[in-house]
Amino acid sequence: MQAPQDTKPRWERRKDARPQELLAAALDQFVERGYAATRLEDVAKHAGVSKGTLYLYFTNKEELFKAVVRESIVATIGQAEQDAAVFEGSSSELLRALLMRWWDQICATPIAGVTKLMLAEGHNFPELVKFHNEEVVARGSALITGVLQRGIASGEFRPVDPAVMTQVLIAPVMMLMMWTRSFMPACQMPPVDPHVFLDTFISTTLVGLEAPKP
Amino acid sequence: MQAPQDTKPRWERRKDARPQELLAAALDQFVERGYAATRLEDVAKHAGVSKGTLYLYFTNKEELFKAVVRESIVATIGQAEQDAAVFEGSSSELLRALLMRWWDQICATPIAGVTKLMLAEGHNFPELVKFHNEEVVARGSALITGVLQRGIASGEFRPVDPAVMTQVLIAPVMMLMMWTRSFMPACQMPPVDPHVFLDTFISTTLVGLEAPKP
Amino acid sequence: MQAPQDTKPRWERRKDARPQELLAAALDQFVERGYAATRLEDVAKHAGVSKGTLYLYFTNKEELFKAVVRESIVATIGQAEQDAAVFEGSSSELLRALLMRWWDQICATPIAGVTKLMLAEGHNFPELVKFHNEEVVARGSALITGVLQRGIASGEFRPVDPAVMTQVLIAPVMMLMMWTRSFMPACQMPPVDPHVFLDTFISTTLVGLEAPKP
Amino acid sequence: MQAPQDTKPRWERRKDARPQELLAAALDQFVERGYAATRLEDVAKHAGVSKGTLYLYFTNKEELFKAVVRESIVATIGQAEQDAAVFEGSSSELLRALLMRWWDQICATPIAGVTKLMLAEGHNFPELVKFHNEEVVARGSALITGVLQRGIASGEFRPVDPAVMTQVLIAPVMMLMMWTRSFMPACQMPPVDPHVFLDTFISTTLVGLEAPKP
DNA sequence: GATGAATGAGAATTCATTCAT
DNA sequence: TATGAATGAATTCTCATTCAT
Structure with missing residues (x-):
């Protein structure tokens, strides 16, 4: 036509x-x-x-698999870093924005599936896990750690260990990706709406992070 | 006969x-x-x-797989329910105790691998996912949901949605299991100690859950 | 049309x-x-x-193979016949000249490989073997048999069976071609110079062929 | 039964x-x-x-091929060496006996096929060619060279180069094996009886080797 | 019950051949 | 003519499953 x-x-x-x-x-x-x-x-x-x-x-099945992982990773990473660089609000708002945007941009994207692949098949492809860790996990973590450090320095957050808290913040989002890719298609689990889940998680955690009012 | x-x-x-x-x-x-x-x-x-x-x-490979999952699941779930039933402290303390014990009793055990299996292979075994959800996820969730409801009723917790918050509380523990099973053997990721991770996560979340002092 | x-x-x-x-x-x-x-x-x-x-x-791989064999064969065989027809020396000298020229003209050329092909692959291409036998083996043999018959008739050679002796004369030259194509590239075998080999072989055989002096 | x-x-x-x-x-x-x-x-x-x-x-096709070659070679070699060690007649008689026995024992034996394989496929299996050369060609050659040296030393043979003459003696027998395996099934070539061929070849060559009567 | 040799369906991979440009 | 992307039949190799002992 x-x-x-x-x-x-x-x-x-x-x-x-x-x-x-x-x-x-x-x-x-x-x-x-x-x-x-x-x-x-x-x-x-x-x-x-x-x-x-x-x-x-x-060349063969293994190379196809590696290409899939690398391609998906390379195609996605970088966007979040740009977003964070130009943000101007409070650390709380930035944190919320980052996690929400991460979710929205990654779940609409094949990279969410790659995360599942890495968790499920990583044992058999250590080089890929290394690559994934360096290109995705480490860079994503650095972003969040930076915001935490900024918030702690400004007195907005309690003086938590930024590295550990970064893991704590990442874990639910990753788990949500896994659930979405694994359980939900089969069994409606978890039955909550992703945005409600994320909002509840972020709100609760931000309250817990807030520096106590003197 | x-x-x-x-x-x-x-x-x-x-x-x-x-x-x-x-x-x-x-x-x-x-x-x-x-x-x-x-x-x-x-x-x-x-x-x-x-x-x-x-x-x-x-009978065959598939039945072996199902037996592995069922056997591991059945062996685990009853214990936590008994623990919760007799606990007497505050809801916060119970929540912390439940999550910590879950970690210690499941991650110290190869049974934790079943969680990984369910997430990684669940798509191909929907009945198993259903079974796993009913026998593990639902019962474990009910336990936590119950504690949340009790805390909310007593005024110890904010009036959050117990179902959603249950997911929020479960996710980091599951993620920690995945990390331990998948990334850590290959690439030392995450580099934090599981107990430190859990303590940070639980402490932060409990502060966030705490009902505001009037 | x-x-x-x-x-x-x-x-x-x-x-x-x-x-x-x-x-x-x-x-x-x-x-x-x-x-x-x-x-x-x-x-x-x-x-x-x-x-x-x-x-x-x-048309296809098989036709290409056949063309290779036919082309190489056709290009080669006529020359020797012309050479033999005009030769005027003793039968011994002609025999030596024929074998030496065969070697020089065929082994200096990739065409020698065709012999290897016929021996190695002939089983799967009976028509080609037939063609090769008729166009190369038979005509080449006839040449040598003719010289033997002439030598026997003139009393220069013992009264051997010309057909059998023809095979005996051909075999070492073919074997030398095979060795050159097969073993020498891989393993320096046989380590003798082709011309020394041929000279030794021809000289010895011509002495053996020589009619005993009365 | x-x-x-x-x-x-x-x-x-x-x-x-x-x-x-x-x-x-x-x-x-x-x-x-x-x-x-x-x-x-x-x-x-x-x-x-x-x-x-x-x-x-x-393990795979290549290993099967190698095993075929090695097995056949190992199973056959050694017999001729024993034969030669105990022989007592003249060098001419020993030479004739060795070559004839070689033919009879090798053509009745799978090793004849192995020779064809080595010539036809050697290029792609250099290790095998090396093994074959060491275990079959070198040992067989040494046997014949020894007889030649003995005959030259005793004045029975002309003072030829034993190494070169060894090749000359081996070549027709190998060629006969090739012919038997390759051309004869397809095209009756060479059409002579192997024993007649060998007898003609050996007789002629032995005359040529004979030391001239003074 | 236990064994492990044997099977054969199934998956990865290769390569001669086709065909639209 | 020439190209090279695409095809799919053919082949190697794997592994769940069987079964005689």
């Missing part, structure tokens, strides 16, 4: 987009079934190509 | 004869490698028996 | 346009790796063309 | 013999089709077992 390039034959039209299509299909399958249980034939089918085509772009 | 226990479901029928070693070895392998990547030959080797022997006790 | 040369067999019809580079590259690969292990992509790469181009000149 | 152990089930009866049966079937197929063109399923079928059984005994 609309664009003339849609009349190009499938073969040509997709040439450039192929790798991305393959990676997207592969990510879906890996997240849904796990690494070992994912059949390359299914990945190919979901990408609308034949088995052999996968091997034109990726 | 013979014994009335023959009418029990298969996985339970053989319970008496079923060596715990098989289940322990299977749990180890499933947690370490994931369901699909676990080879029954390895399970047998780790249990010190032959491959064929596994089939004397379990 | 068009040209009478369309009635020629396919492998010959395209002879004019068929780049010798394709055949040369294919010969190299077939000799080095064997028929089955040779990948058409490698042949194409060595010839500096794309995979598809091969199919413009050869 | 005869032995009671024939009533044992196939499964048990063959347990010990399995590896040898597999190696024999594999040798047949490798010699007939070449390494790359041999399908393991065919090897299995010829051995009367299933595909999977091969992998109980050999």
